Amino acid sequence: xxxxxxxxxxxxxxxxxxxxxxLFQKTSLSTRAALxxxxxxxxxxxxxxxxxxxxxxxxxPEGRLKNExxxxxxxxxxxxxxxxxxxxxxxxxxxxxxxxxxxxPDIRKTMTPLGPVVVFGSSNFPFAYSTAGGDTACAxxxxxxxxxxxxxxxxxxxxxxxxxxxxxxEIHHLPKDVxxxxxxxxxxxxxxxxxxxxxxxxxxxxxxxxxxALFNWAQQRKQPIxxxxxxxxxxPVFLFNQQLSADVDAIAQQYADSITLxxxxxxxxxxxxxxxxxxxxHRFKEQLAMRMNAIPEGKMxxxxxxxxxxxxxxxxxxxxxxxxxxxxxxxxxAKNCTPLLLSVTASNxxxxxxxxxxVFGPASLIVVCNDATxxxxxxxxxxxxxxxxxxxxAAELKEQGELLSIIQQKCxxxxxxxxxxxxxxxxxxxHGGPFPATTxxxxxxxxxxxxxxxxxxIAFQNFPDELLPDELKAANPLNVNRTIE
Amino acid sequence: xxxxxxxxxxxxxxxxxxxxxxLFQKTSLSTRAALxxxxxxxxxxxxxxxxxxxxxxxxxPEGRLKNExxxxxxxxxxxxxxxxxxxxxxxxxxxxxxxxxxxxPDIRKTMTPLGPVVVFGSSNFPFAYSTAGGDTACAxxxxxxxxxxxxxxxxxxxxxxxxxxxxxxEIHHLPKDVxxxxxxxxxxxxxxxxxxxxxxxxxxxxxxxxxxALFNWAQQRKQPIxxxxxxxxxxPVFLFNQQLSADVDAIAQQYADSITLxxxxxxxxxxxxxxxxxxxxHRFKEQLAMRMNAIPEGKMxxxxxxxxxxxxxxxxxxxxxxxxxxxxxxxxxAKNCTPLLLSVTASNxxxxxxxxxxVFGPASLIVVCNDATxxxxxxxxxxxxxxxxxxxxAAELKEQGELLSIIQQKCxxxxxxxxxxxxxxxxxxxHGGPFPATTxxxxxxxxxxxxxxxxxxIAFQNFPDELLPDELKAANPLNVNRTIE
Numbered sequence: 001x002x003x004x005x006x007x008x009x010x011x012x013x014x015x016x017x018x019x020x021x022x023l024f025q026k027t028s029l030s031t032r033a034a035l036x037x038x039x040x041x042x043x044x045x046x047x048x049x050x051x052x053x054x055x056x057x058x059x060x061p062e063g064r065l066k067n068e069x070x071x072x073x074x075x076x077x078x079x080x081x082x083x084x085x086x087x088x089x090x091x092x093x094x095x096x097x098x099x100x101x102x103x104x105p106d107i108r109k110t111m112t113p114l115g116p117v118v119v120f121g122s123s124n125f126p127f128a129y130s131t132a133g134g135d136t137a138c139a140x141x142x143x144x145x146x147x148x149x150x151x152x153x154x155x156x157x158x159x160x161x162x163x164x165x166x167x168x169x170e171i172h173h174l175p176k177d178v179x180x181x182x183x184x185x186x187x188x189x190x191x192x193x194x195x196x197x198x199x200x201x202x203x204x205x206x207x208x209x210x211x212x213a214l215f216n217w218a219q220q221r222k223q224p225i226x227x228x229x230x231x232x233x234x235x236p237v238f239l240f241n242q243q244l245s246a247d248v249d250a251i252a253q254q255y256a257d258s259i260t261l262x263x264x265x266x267x268x269x270x271x272x273x274x275x276x277x278x279x280x281x282h283r284f285k286e287q288l289a290m291r292m293n294a295i296p297e298g299k300m301x302x303x304x305x306x307x308x309x310x311x312x313x314x315x316x317x318x319x320x321x322x323x324x325x326x327x328x329x330x331x332x333x334a335k336n337c338t339p340l341l342l343s344v345t346a347s348n349x350x351x352x353x354x355x356x357x358x359v360f361g362p363a364s365l366i367v368v369c370n371d372a373t374x375x376x377x378x379x380x381x382x383x384x385x386x387x388x389x390x391x392x393x394a395a396e397l398k399e400q401g402e403l404l405s406i407i408q409q410k411c412x413x414x415x416x417x418x419x420x421x422x423x424x425x426x427x428x429x430x431h432g433g434p435f436p437a438t439t440x441x442x443x444x445x446x447x448x449x450x451x452x453x454x455x456x457x458i459a460f461q462n463f464p465d466e467l468l469p470d471e472l473k474a475a476n477p478l479n480v481n482r483t484i485e
Numbered sequence: 486x487x488x489x490x491x492x493x494x495x496x497x498x499x500x501x502x503x504x505x506x507x508l509f510q511k512t513s514l515s516t517r518a519a520l521x522x523x524x525x526x527x528x529x530x531x532x533x534x535x536x537x538x539x540x541x542x543x544x545x546p547e548g549r550l551k552n553e554x555x556x557x558x559x560x561x562x563x564x565x566x567x568x569x570x571x572x573x574x575x576x577x578x579x580x581x582x583x584x585x586x587x588x589x590p591d592i593r594k595t596m597t598p599l600g601p602v603v604v605f606g607s608s609n610f611p612f613a614y615s616t617a618g619g620d621t622a623c624a625x626x627x628x629x630x631x632x633x634x635x636x637x638x639x640x641x642x643x644x645x646x647x648x649x650x651x652x653x654x655e656i657h658h659l660p661k662d663v664x665x666x667x668x669x670x671x672x673x674x675x676x677x678x679x680x681x682x683x684x685x686x687x688x689x690x691x692x693x694x695x696x697x698a699l700f701n702w703a704q705q706r707k708q709p710i711x712x713x714x715x716x717x718x719x720x721p722v723f724l725f726n727q728q729l730s731a732d733v734d735a736i737a738q739q740y741a742d743s744i745t746l747x748x749x750x751x752x753x754x755x756x757x758x759x760x761x762x763x764x765x766x767h768r769f770k771e772q773l774a775m776r777m778n779a780i781p782e783g784k785m786x787x788x789x790x791x792x793x794x795x796x797x798x799x800x801x802x803x804x805x806x807x808x809x810x811x812x813x814x815x816x817x818x819a820k821n822c823t824p825l826l827l828s829v830t831a832s833n834x835x836x837x838x839x840x841x842x843x844v845f846g847p848a849s850l851i852v853v854c855n856d857a858t859x860x861x862x863x864x865x866x867x868x869x870x871x872x873x874x875x876x877x878x879a880a881e882l883k884e885q886g887e888l889l890s891i892i893q894q895k896c897x898x899x900x901x902x903x904x905x906x907x908x909x910x911x912x913x914x915x916h917g918g919p920f921p922a923t924t925x926x927x928x929x930x931x932x933x934x935x936x937x938x939x940x941x942x943i944a945f946q947n948f949p950d951e952l953l954p955d956e957l958k959a960a961n962p963l964n965v966n967r968t969i970e
Binding site for chain 1: 507510572576578579587589590592593595597599600696700701704708709711718777869879882883889890893894896897898899900901902903909911912913914915917919920921924925926927928929934937940941942943944945946947948949951952956970
């Protein structure tokens with residue numbers, strides 16, 4: 001139904017995007033913000049048709065998709081506000097000291113957009129991390145043109161949203177090529193987009209193998225470019241006895257819900273739960289398994305993901321020392337994506353890196369430690385993560401200073417007594433973490449600080465006031481926060 | 486005199502650095518700031534001995550070295566102040582809304598250090614971008630441990646400064662391995678340092694080939710890491726007629742001084758001067774050549790650099806359409822590093838990418854354009870740069886909106902009516918630019934914002950106040966600027 005872009009079409013798209021960028025980079029912050037707000041409105045105006053198409057293409061339920069649409073609009077509108085507020089410009093001004101020896105010049109620093117950005121639609125967020133999702137919103141706010149490659153699992157949804165963006169550009173009399181939408185089920189389209197010399201940055205949410213392919217292509221270019229790939233995370237959860245005992249059944253229910261939320265298809269899904277060998281943990285295992293058994297099988301986003309879930313689940317189940325806690329009769333298959341809970345001792349876990357690999361879907365592995373020392377060894381063995389969670393009383397956590405340091409080194413967000421799923425879209429959010437969770441831990445892909453991914457600092461020395469960008473002018477006409485030295 | 490570290494010593498150094506990091510990352514901002522101030526004092530306490538050693542090793546004159554020492558101390562002291570002020574932490578807080586559906590958690594974001602940083606001493610800044618220079622100061626401020634590889638051209642200078650840092654660590658009762666100093670004339674030491682799994686970031690100032698070797702090693706690791714390599718720049722200068730005519734002799738003198746400052750061994754040296762074919766440009770060429778002829782030959786940092794200057798200069802002189810404007814009898818040689826001024830038409834320049842390559846030393850190339858359109862073509866053909874300079878009246882610059890956009894896309898700092906040499910150490914400085922000027926245009930290596938290179942954001946969700954880092958606590962005991970939502 002939707003044909004892959006040819007290599008000639010990719011080249012043409014990037015060329016047009018580059019030309020559109022030349023104009024779009026000069027737009028005011030308020031123009032960009034207005035565009036983003038109109039995109040949100042145009043997405044809303046697509047109404048039920050968009051939800052119906054997305055339901056058909058992704059198997060996600062109506063309620064979830066409506067929530068995700070609302071989240072997508074909130075991203076556009078709140079990043080628009082942040083774009084205008086201008087904190088992301090990190091403006092600083094050092095005024096001149098002509099009497100100093102040597103005289104100090106007037107230097108003013110702001111941000112300038114990187115250039116055309118390529119965004120890869122993600123399968124698990126057909127709205128919020130696809131066509132007009134977080135990466136696109138941030139890139140537009142920064143003043144970059146955007147070329148989106150639709151995710152092949154929901155091309156019609158993507159096409160529909162792309163038309164909404166096109167209408168918004170038209171309403172604001174902006175060049176249509178500020179946003180270009182392409183299809184590409186084949187790897188070669190992605191490869192050509194990343195390797196095109198006009199491309200200046202890449203946004204991606206998906207698998208480790210997909211993200212690393214993009215990253216390696218980008219680093220091997222004549223001009224290497226930044227790749228913001230969010231790849232995978234098992235989001236470890238550390239359980240401590242006092243807090244767990246106090247509320248074990250409720251915590252089990254909370255985790256049954258978190259593990260199976262959206263058929264486990266969230267990057268913040270809790271995939272590894274690390275506890276101490278106590279009666280409370282035994283009850284937690286039992287209760288969590290029972291509650292997961294009660295959750296019906298779900299339909300995953302597409303056949304490829306369902307098949308991968310079956311394969312990864314089977315592989316995990318047959319590793320040395322693994323106990324299957326959920327009902328054996330409900331073993332996950334590609335057709336019946338049932339929840340899966342496994343358990344293993346810390347010593348078996350530490351010996352086998354396969355058990356650290358993400359089983360993308362409604363699955364989790366409980367790692368049973370003999371003591372806090374073993375728990376620290378497990379923590380130290382983990383790869384970089386998006387999140388880590390600690391279930392503990394404040395007193396218990398206070399005793400675990402060393403563990404907390406280890407966790408802090410390994411993740412982008414630490415949650416105290418909660419679940420990792422549910423990523424709040426706000427200024428203080430950090431969604432990103434050390435490799436291999438992402439390819440660049442220094443930036444976030446959720447929240448308005450994500451705008452900074454697509455811009456770089458530039459300083460103006462001794463410039464005439466009238467030729468400075470507005471945010472640097474003496475009168476501060478945009479009224480942005482500025483550090484003045 | 487100084488033996489290269491063996492591969493076993495490198496491995497041991499990185500292991501020790503990693504252990505020291507575990508403790509140092511927890512130090513308060515004021516402890517780090519106090520350490521940095523003491524390092525500055527201990528460098529000062531080295532007195533004339535340090536200057537004498539550096540003069541012998543680098544051939545730089547006493548005055549320059551004393552200035553550079555003062556700059557190095559200023560960096561340490563001003564970055565210490567910035568470290569304590571805490572703006573670099575970019576703290577933001579979203580307080581909880583328990584009544585919202587779903588409830589909004591309390592989320593607080595700050596920065597956490599990356600881990601052990603490897604710093605490569607640079608040859609052209611034996612103090613300010615070497616052992617306890619800008620990269621080391623920023624890494625310590627961020628809470629990272631540092632392993633320095635001394636530049637083989639000034640190992641004794643480096644050793645001397647390293648001892649000052651060691652004394653400062655001792656005074657503050659900090660682990661000695663927070664700062665480790667190694668020698669390594671061979672490439673294999675650098676390679677082992679970058680490839681060591683404990684290394685989490687790399688700082689480098691030097692040649693394109695050196696920087697790219699480090700970058701590629703770092704990106705090909707199992708865990709890729711950030712490399713901040715400042716590699717090379719020809720710092721284009723654009724001359725417009727009205728401003729040039731008004732002051733041609735003074736501008737010529739200013740540029741003769743800038744091109745030959747420190748025997749041309751600055752990364753911001755103006756290597757390409759682009760002007761319009763007018764009588765003012767003719768006089769500028771004549772005056773600049775005359776003034777450069779009057780400047781005596783200098784001794785470069787080491788034989789390798791002097792030899793490279795001779796080779797690059799000879800190669801440039803023999804390119805198609807090149808006119809040598811300085812006296813032919815003073816052709817640069819490795820023994821007599823005389824200033825060199827060349828001229829070429831824009832059409833010849835555009836045909837020959839060799840002419841864009843940096844001739845590291847006191848050399849510059851004047852590119853003569855027929856008109857402003859040709860000037861824009863030259864600008865568009867240039868690689869990424871640290872700086873660009875425009876010599877123009879405000880009215881002339883206003884007419885050149887398109888050229889200014891092109892320039893803005895290509896550099897990190899734009900100077901109006903000045904010279905690119907002289908990099909002010911201040912908050913608003915951007916020293917960094919699009920590839921190949923640096924490997925990461927999103928950060929600066931000069932000014933306190935350079936601290937951000939060595940840290941990444943981390944969010945704490947629903948954390949007990951007493952366990953939060955101080956900058957996130959409700960009472961804001963450090964009194965840092967915070968964005969509260």
